[in-house]
Amino acid sequence: xxxxxxxxxxxxxxxxxxxxxxxxxxxxxxxxxxxxxxxxxxxxxxxxxxxxxxxxxxxxxxxxxxxxxxxxxxxxxxxxxxxxxxxxxxxxxxxxxxxxxxxxxxxxxxxxxxxxxxxxxxxxxxxxxxxxxxxxxxxxxxxxxxxxxxxxxxxxxxxxxxxxxxxxxxxxxxxxxxxxxxxxxxxxxxxxxxxxxxxxxxxxxxxxxxxxxxxxxxxxxxxxxxxxxxxxxxxxxxxxxxxxxxxxxxxxxxxxxxxxxxxxxxxxxxxxxxxxxxxxxxxxxxxxxxxxxxxxxxxxxxxxxxxxxxxxxxxxxxxxxxxxxxxxxxxxxxxxxxxxxxxxxxxxxxxxxxxxxxxxxxxx
Amino acid sequence: xxxxxxxxxxxxxxxxxxxxxxxxxxxxxxxxxxxxxxxxxxxxxxxxxxxxxxxxxxxxxxxxxxxxxxxxxxxxxxxxxxxxxxxxxxxxxxxxxxxxxxxxxxxxxxxxxxxxxxxxxxxxxxxxxxxxxxxxxxxxxxxxxxxxxxxxxxxxxxxxxxxxxxxxxxxxxxxxxxxxxxxxxxxxxxxxxxxxxxxxxxxxxxxxxxxxxxxxxxxxxxxxxxxxxxxxxxxxxxxxxxxxxxxxxxxxxxxxxxxxxxxxxxxxxxxxxxxxxxxxxxxxxxxxxxxxxxxxxxxxxxxxxxxxxxxxxxxxxxxxxxxxxxxxxxxxxxxxxxxxxxxxxxxxxxxxxxxxxxxxxxxx
Numbered sequence: 001x002x003x004x005x006x007x008x009x010x011x012x013x014x015x016x017x018x019x020x021x022x023x024x025x026x027x028x029x030x031x032x033x034x035x036x037x038x039x040x041x042x043x044x045x046x047x048x049x050x051x052x053x054x055x056x057x058x059x060x061x062x063x064x065x066x067x068x069x070x071x072x073x074x075x076x077x078x079x080x081x082x083x084x085x086x087x088x089x090x091x092x093x094x095x096x097x098x099x100x101x102x103x104x105x106x107x108x109x110x111x112x113x114x115x116x117x118x119x120x121x122x123x124x125x126x127x128x129x130x131x132x133x134x135x136x137x138x139x140x141x142x143x144x145x146x147x148x149x150x151x152x153x154x155x156x157x158x159x160x161x162x163x164x165x166x167x168x169x170x171x172x173x174x175x176x177x178x179x180x181x182x183x184x185x186x187x188x189x190x191x192x193x194x195x196x197x198x199x200x201x202x203x204x205x206x207x208x209x210x211x212x213x214x215x216x217x218x219x220x221x222x223x224x225x226x227x228x229x230x231x232x233x234x235x236x237x238x239x240x241x242x243x244x245x246x247x248x249x250x251x252x253x254x255x256x257x258x259x260x261x262x263x264x265x266x267x268x269x270x271x272x273x274x275x276x277x278x279x280x281x282x283x284x285x286x287x288x289x290x291x292x293x294x295x296x297x298x299x300x301x302x303x304x305x306x307x308x309x310x311x312x313x314x315x316x317x318x319x320x321x322x323x324x325x326x327x328x329x330x331x332x333x334x335x336x337x338x339x340x341x342x343x344x345x346x347x348x349x350x351x352x353x354x355x356x357x358x359x360x361x362x363x364x
Numbered sequence: 365x366x367x368x369x370x371x372x373x374x375x376x377x378x379x380x381x382x383x384x385x386x387x388x389x390x391x392x393x394x395x396x397x398x399x400x401x402x403x404x405x406x407x408x409x410x411x412x413x414x415x416x417x418x419x420x421x422x423x424x425x426x427x428x429x430x431x432x433x434x435x436x437x438x439x440x441x442x443x444x445x446x447x448x449x450x451x452x453x454x455x456x457x458x459x460x461x462x463x464x465x466x467x468x469x470x471x472x473x474x475x476x477x478x479x480x481x482x483x484x485x486x487x488x489x490x491x492x493x494x495x496x497x498x499x500x501x502x503x504x505x506x507x508x509x510x511x512x513x514x515x516x517x518x519x520x521x522x523x524x525x526x527x528x529x530x531x532x533x534x535x536x537x538x539x540x541x542x543x544x545x546x547x548x549x550x551x552x553x554x555x556x557x558x559x560x561x562x563x564x565x566x567x568x569x570x571x572x573x574x575x576x577x578x579x580x581x582x583x584x585x586x587x588x589x590x591x592x593x594x595x596x597x598x599x600x601x602x603x604x605x606x607x608x609x610x611x612x613x614x615x616x617x618x619x620x621x622x623x624x625x626x627x628x629x630x631x632x633x634x635x636x637x638x639x640x641x642x643x644x645x646x647x648x649x650x651x652x653x654x655x656x657x658x659x660x661x662x663x664x665x666x667x668x669x670x671x672x673x674x675x676x677x678x679x680x681x682x683x684x685x686x687x688x689x690x691x692x693x694x695x696x697x698x699x700x701x702x703x704x705x706x707x708x709x710x711x712x713x714x715x716x717x718x719x720x721x722x723x724x725x726x727x728x
Contacts, residue, residue, distance in 0.1 A: 181537070
């Protein structure tokens, strides 16, 4: 158990945007929301999952929608509170603590803001260990936990509740409502007991985000290579060094789909790379070879600062280092790969762990 | 207070499809549902609105969706029960009786089936006096009554609840969910007190439907002209006599849009007419002149039997009589015309009561 305030939030926001793999929302917007909340209501207690009583009720709070939209349609701070309270009423039981559904610039910050306002602890865990675009893409789902009952709010004052037969239906219905509400909405869903959380969650994600952010911040001070610092703290591998030569991005109201093209620099001069995304980065290629695929994390970092480049902020000419980070082991099971592997996203590619792909390429 | 059984249902289903003005669902499907329910659970008590206590809670039950879909995606009979029970739980109060949201082949029948199964009375009223395609198009809305809390179910077992800021948002969100659920879903919404119902409802609609159906049935026996019988009992006027020469129908998942072309027969030989619809018939023209528009009722009746021709059953070559029936007076107010007049549906036409248009044409 420890307190998190402005400094921790600053680091966490940066680290969460790294693990957000291009998606998860704008870290600047998220950070401002969380900082404002702790300034107004006081610092937030971060609980180690082991400190959560087995029978306690834990409910993640998150934003749903295309990041493209959320950059302009900023939550007003009331929606997480409203959706959370609506679900608490629906469950008829007091919620003990909140947590992140995923690591991401906004979705790691909303639970902090909510915890501050509501005066409850935040649990050091999430349900992905990264960001994914769809609602059934959680380790809770892999463990048979249902996302409903769910409450969803918009900033206008509309509230929807949902009970479904499975998490794919929850995704379909909540997504349609989010689109109608204007492209983003705030959720309270996947209520779990402390016991379920300890078994089915990805534990320690908030601290991991903080460590990544801290490594980047300290590298800037100590003149250490910041990308190397990120690789050290995440166990990641360098995939490509290049500059952005093209970006295609299309938002259908539900998701932002697109691809970024890179031209090699330095050791990768003469090579070309490509990253395809659906909110989050899905597949990376170097010429005809696959560099990495979901569920492993594919991340673009600014070459100089190692600050993460989100799907929304990819710009022509930017110098970036593409890195890969092995995903949580729960995603490397057959059910995990079926749920979030490359084939789910429409790519006819086998999932091979990123570290094996890198090893293979080095042996050629 | 009286009992309604198979004979009353047979008549009501036909009359409701007449007032459904092309929409409101397939009368055959609706009739079977209601008849099966009264055979299983017993006859239903039909209450005159005056018999409803002022403080009693009344909740309409209805289907939402494009009629095109509902013909093939037949409710299994459980959904009205489930959505009704979900709303009852949400309201935390026992529902005294149900009623129709609109007159229509399916939407006049679902409340009968539900009343039988649930063992509650049906109130002799609806909220349109006809059928309209959107959720905010009710006399309850004209009187400032909100459609939410609302519960919506599909046949798979998914349930959504909604609280919105106004009835247009209810329409938008519930429509999007209905489309995702496969194009039709079952609603419980617009909960009212007995006092509100008496002030804001269209009273006597169930009995009116029955009288229309009875007139058509008896005309067949007595060899009386059945179309004349419908005009007598509804106060309607004959608009056109012709045969269908073309039908264009397009379902976007939410609504069926289209138009039917007619070539004049008999007294209308040499003239052409057209009916445009969005689930229900919206505008009727004879050559360049407007015959009638919403909110007045535009209905195609089979020339021989006077049975109503729904949007889904319009067929090339069919001989029909197009009739117009004056709408309920609540629709003829400025707010009524703004809500369901021709301009709302995208037609740049002033609303002129159908009986005035007929008079005007006769004077020419």
